[in-house]
Amino acid sequence: MKNKKPQKSIIQVLGSIEPVIWMLAIIIITFSFTGEKFLSWGNTINIIKQASPFLILALAETMAVLVGQIDLSVGNNMAFCTVIIALLMRSGLPVWVCAAAGVLTGAGCGLLNGVFIARFKVPAYITTFGFGTMFYGVGSLITGGVSIPAMEDHFRFLADGSVFGIPMVMIIALLVFLAVWLLVYRTSFGRNMYGLGGNREALFLGGVDPVKAEIMIFTVIGVLVGMAGILFAARSASGHPDYGKQWEFNAIAATIIGGNSFSEGNGNIFKTMLGVLFIQILKTGLNISGVSPQSQSFLLGLIVVVAISTDVLLKARKEA
Template identity: 35%
Template sequence: MLPARLRTETRDWRRIGGSVAPIVVLILICLLLSLLTPRFLTSENLINVVRQSSLNAIVAAGMTLVILTGGIDLSVGSLLAVSSVFSAGTLAAGSSPLAAILAGIGIGLAFGVANGLIITVGDVAPFIVTLGTLTIARGIALVYTNGAPIMAMDNDFRFLGRGGIGFLPVPIVILIVVYLAVYFVLNRTTFGSYVYAIGGNQEAARLSGVRVRLIKAATYAISGLLAGLTGVILTGRLGSAQPNLGSGDELDAIAAVVLGGTSLAGGRGGIVGTLVGALIIGILSNGLNLLNVNAYYQPVAKGVVILIAILVDRRVRASSAA
């Protein structure tokens, strides 16, 4: 048996991170890359990595809430595209940059609400519902643009994607705000407690008076909203919207959540882990680029590292549970 003090410390670690293993993996990858290439450990490159990771990380923050309730949201990649083309379209139609930004976020939110309602009121499995909206949203993006990109060169509109506050790029600032907010919500509010309760045991939560449908629907709405926000940021960065943006991004977001130690069964995990997971994925891509690894090998390498990280996490968990 561990001495009492040590045990409280482990508990505190779990409370913020869900698990320590992802952080260890992240540090190991960073150490390895700094040894392999001098170009990795520069402030310029590090800020660059975080900025590149920020889009996936923001989507993954919403995904964390959904997965903690025991659900899944496959539609986020397509929502990103719909948000992108709607915001660019609104801008192209002569509306103000603010209206365009709100249009993009709003369409993501609307899809998220629809996901939540069909899942909870219609009582359909989240996998099926969000698979449906995945194709619907992608289709709408294609119909809306007729398959062609829409330019969005307005400087104010592009602030979210390209701007900077001090030395920090705006996407990183948004990332920080989103993660602080989700951390606060998960750990300090009734909503957060209900999310964990539903994921831990939905029936027990319901029999304790938790409004399960409302809370679950809200997690999908938040996930949709954050996907919409990400679409707007990405459009700003690229200066144009394309209907095929974000294709497959749902898998990166899910990978970040799972890498961060959140259980796909729900009820266990947390937002800090997700941030670490998104950084692992981002740094991995960055490192492979710096090392000039053939682009076709990169997905293979990424998948292998994800599997190794999860196996390591399993081991650590199993030994700490015994």
């Protein structure tokens, strides 16, 4: 099957470029003037390393947004995974077992979210907020509020090592990205996901059980959260329930800034990747430019609001 695409004029092509790409260009040019060494190779690697675990977390959030839901637990659940990973590592288990346990923990948290949201019809923002807070509490109880070291060298290699000069953390993030891409665009799982976000009736008439499909999706979100937990724990060589603080909001912001939308049931994971890069470059750029901490929070919030409203306004204009 081949589709013939109609020819587009240059203006149409430029106009169809996602706003986040323009915004990315603007901040990169700005920071190349304000931040010494911002455009260095070392800093590029630095940004990629910092963005990689964040990307996995944002992919998880994007899946929730694509089914028209929101997951407020990704930060706390991810931190809970870091606690489990560090605890098992301290008890002397091999790194791969600890990592697998982290993923399973994440999957378990996701499954719980899914069951309550899909089966019991509890609104997602309440379910995920509740379970996220609960797992934060469990993590605090287990650790007593003190971080648990996970200093094993092989484990730290995941965050700090590189293979042929390519950071390990980037390789992992890209593999996860590829896996998510295959899952979303090449399997019935992905079709169901877009179906859930768009037209649930049609999905049901097509013979798919929307409840099962949604539980499945939240479980996969949990798996991704567990994988992000591995990388966050490796970066800090420890586990702590606080490590997820506000990361759900970073993940939501990246998803939306990239151009995905809560309401439409469309959008894609490439947009999320651009959103992650935008936030990461913004944060690093502000740090390297030596902007004061108080102004940083203000600027970050302001730019996020401007970015999202520009996106919304441009879309509204296009539709008009």
